[in-house]
Amino acid sequence: MRFSQLLIPTLKETPSEAEVISHQLLLRAGFIRKLSSGIYSYLPLGLAAIRKVEQIVRQEMVRAGAQELLLPMVQPGDLWQESGRWEKYGPELLRFTDRHGRESCLGPTHEEVITDLVRMNVHSYRDLPLNLFQIQTKFRDEIRPRFGLMRGREFIMKDGYSFDATEESADKTYMAMHQAYHRIFTRCGLAFRAVEADTGTIGGSFSHEFMVLADTGEDTIVICKNCEYAANMEKAGYREPAKPDTVPALKELTKVETPGKRKVEAVTEFLGISAKELIKTMIFMADEKPVAVLLRGDHEVQSVKLANALGVNDDNLRLADDKEVFDATGVPSGYLGPIGLKIPVLADLEITRMYNFAIGANEKNHHFTNANLGRDFEVKTITDLRMVTEEDNCPKCGGALSLTKGIEVGHIFKLGTSYSKALKATFLDNQGEERPFIMGCYGIGVSRTVAAAIEQNHDKDGIIFPLPITPFQVIILNLSPKDEEISAAASKLYDYLRSEGIEVLLDDRDERPGSKFKDADLIGIPYRVMVGKSFSNEGMLEIRTRADGKTTTLTLDETGPELVKIIKEALA
RNA sequence: CGGGGCGUAGCGCAGCCUGGUUAGCGCGCCUGCCUUGGGAGCAGGAGGCCGCAGGUUCGAAUCCUGCCGCCCCGACCA
Numbered sequence: 001m002r003f004s005q006l007l008i009p010t011l012k013e014t015p016s017e018a019e020v021i022s023h024q025l026l027l028r029a030g031f032i033r034k035l036s037s038g039i040y041s042y043l044p045l046g047l048a049a050i051r052k053v054e055q056i057v058r059q060e061m062v063r064a065g066a067q068e069l070l071l072p073m074v075q076p077g078d079l080w081q082e083s084g085r086w087e088k089y090g091p092e093l094l095r096f097t098d099r100h101g102r103e104s105c106l107g108p109t110h111e112e113v114i115t116d117l118v119r120m121n122v123h124s125y126r127d128l129p130l131n132l133f134q135i136q137t138k139f140r141d142e143i144r145p146r147f148g149l150m151r152g153r154e155f156i157m158k159d160g161y162s163f164d165a166t167e168e169s170a171d172k173t174y175m176a177m178h179q180a181y182h183r184i185f186t187r188c189g190l191a192f193r194a195v196e197a198d199t200g201t202i203g204g205s206f207s208h209e210f211m212v213l214a215d216t217g218e219d220t221i222v223i224c225k226n227c228e229y230a231a232n233m234e235k236a237g238y239r240e241p242a243k244p245d246t247v248p249a250l251k252e253l254t255k256v257e258t259p260g261k262r263k264v265e266a267v268t269e270f271l272g273i274s275a276k277e278l279i280k281t282m283i284f285m286a287d288e289k290p291v292a293v294l295l296r297g298d299h300e301v302q303s304v305k306l307a308n309a310l311g312v313n314d315d316n317l318r319l320a321d322d323k324e325v326f327d328a329t330g331v332p333s334g335y336l337g338p339i340g341l342k343i344p345v346l347a348d349l350e351i352t353r354m355y356n357f358a359i360g361a362n363e364k365n366h367h368f369t370n371a372n373l374g375r376d377f378e379v380k381t382i383t384d385l386r387m388v389t390e391e392d393n394c395p396k397c398g399g400a401l402s403l404t405k406g407i408e409v410g411h412i413f414k415l416g417t418s419y420s421k422a423l424k425a426t427f428l429d430n431q432g433e434e435r436p437f438i439m440g441c442y443g444i445g446v447s448r449t450v451a452a453a454i455e456q457n458h459d460k461d462g463i464i465f466p467l468p469i470t471p472f473q474v475i476i477l478n479l480s481p482k483d484e485e486i487s488a489a490a491s492k493l494y495d496y497l498r499s500e501g502i503e504v505l506l507d508d509r510d511e512r513p514g515s516k517f518k519d520a521d522l523i524g525i526p527y528r529v530m531v532g533k534s535f536s537n538e539g540m541l542e543i544r545t546r547a548d549g550k551t552t553t554l555t556l557d558e559t560g561p562e563l564v565k566i567i568k569e570a571l572a
Numbered sequence: 573c574g575g576g577g578c579g580u581a582g583c584g585c586a587g588c589c590u591g592g593u594u595a596g597c598g599c600g601c602c603u604g605c606c607u608u609g610g611g612a613g614c615a616g617g618a619g620g621c622c623g624c625a626g627g628u629u630c631g632a633a634u635c636c637u638g639c640c641g642c643c644c645c646g647a648c649c650a
Binding site for chain 1: 573578582583584585598599600607608609610611612641642643644645646647648649650
């Protein structure tokens with residue numbers, strides 16, 4: 001394509017609305033434009049990058065045995081009523097009524113539709129397993145869209161759904177998808193980790209998130225520095241340290257006055273102890289009923305772990321406010337402790353390794369010191385309820401853990417039979433018995449992947465596209481469009497590369513060289529060829545790689561084949 | 573939804589506090605000259621319902637009220 005004919009509205013300045021780097025660069029490089037909050041138009045370059053990712057996704061899905069179809073975006077409310085999600089899904093589901101008064105919605109995901117399709121058309125184990133996917137624009141009325149393509153309301157997603165007859169087969173499918181995802185993100189040239197994710201209240205057996213490692217990621221993930229272990233915070237475990245051989249002597253429980261000392265920091269400072277020698281008592285409202293949670297002073301609650309321990313939905317769990325705390329315990333917050341508490345109490349595992357610790361006395365302005373579990377109070381439910389820290393060790397190998405940020409670009413999920421049961425989607429097995437399909441679902445945020453790639457690959461001058469997902473592989477800069485000799489050389493190279501199947505952009509604009517260099521860097525095309533002065537003087541062209549700025553000087557006849565060679569090798 | 577911030581030319585901003593002629597600046601855009609290896613220079617030019625609607629005032633971009641939009645922080649997710 002010729003630059004002069006493409007819509008590439010680059011910007012010299014950064015629009016103030018863009019906070020993260022991918023958003024800024026996508027805007028500046030003329031890849032996207034915002035229409036409305038969380039809704040973007042994809043301009044030619046942006047679309048080209050998206051298509052590249054789509055193509056990789058498509059190839060790997062098909063390679064893994066999935067087949068592509070395309071499902072409707074507008075979906076009848078009835079189906080969602082049937083699955084029970086019309087009520088459950090919440091305001092993220094954009095609902096509307098059509099002219100006949102039928103309730104409808106824009107598809108944020110397609111479990112209902114695909115399950116309906118399969119239940120109507122697949123009836124025998126002989127037709128299984130079945131793995132279907134689509135690449136489509138999704139709409140989720142996000143509470144807060146942000147970061148450009150990273151979290152839009154409208155976004156392009158690959159969603160796949162599998163149907164198996166047996167657990168073994170379903171697990172095999174899951175593994176195949178796990179591998180396919182691995183290949184996809186590797187091919188996209190991204191640094192990523194597959195992390196274990198929480199399966200939530202749906203109760204599926206396993207789930208992995210594919211996270212691109214980037215500082216601007218919205219999620220914190222835990223990775224082992226030593227082995228392959230990786231998990232998100234909701235799921236991350238740790239290796240329990242060995243119990244000390246000898247239990248220290250239990251000291252006498254003592255009530256001390258701690259006037260006005262409510263926060264962990266204030267209490268520990270006042271008592272002259274560390275936060276590791278104090279147990280804090282937090283009150284949560286679970287389904288609007290109060291529960292107390294015991295944690296070591298310096299630890300933080302992991303709400304999903306807590307929700308799972310309580311058997312409630314994460315959405316229905318929140319920290320109690322001061323009034324609720326007082327109503328539930330009769331004690332103002334800040335002086336709570338497990339001794340004599342009338343509401344259900346859960347404790348984090350860590351407290352079983354603590355002795356002679358401080359706790360609230362359930363009395364205003366008082367705490368206990370030298371409290372001990374078992375002697376002074378009992379807790380029925382003791383389990384892992386906290387955020388993992390970098391002080392913890394890997395649950396798999398015992399190595400050091402590190403917390404890093406990631407962008408979730410893919411999520412695979414073994415669903416089991418929750419949807420097939422709800423929608424009565426069944427088949428006959430080889431014994432003639434009716435069984436619900438065992439399902440899995442597999443998502444990839446395609447537009448988000450492009451944003452994530454940019455987060456991971458850029459410098460002060462702009463984007464540095466990985467070759468597999470770049471909108472163009474080569475950009476030729478005609479530095480003197482008015483010079484016939486130079487223009488002819490640029491065109492010749494352009495034609496040659498195109499005939500070799502190379503995706504090439506020819507900057508034929510009547511602009512000064514400086515602007516062309518800047519735009520080429522900004523757009524991030526991996527290889528740049530300069531045709532200018534050195535061609536008219538010495539008959540030489542320069543190839544420059546965007547990533548490292550290295551240049552090679554070659555003749556016109558050498559340049560084309562050299563580029564073809566480099567690109568073919570890099571993509572092999 | 574809770575908290576914070578912002579709406580002035582395509583983009584980035586000043587002006588607003590302390591109302592007063594024709595609303596500025598940089599970039600971009602158009603024309604001409606000139607220039608051509610890292611966003612040149614000169615000259616000329618186009619482009620604004622100052623987010624919208626009310627109100628106060630002789631007079632509102634500026635003060636007041638309401639609404640709308642956008643961005644950031646939290647809970648959600650590909």
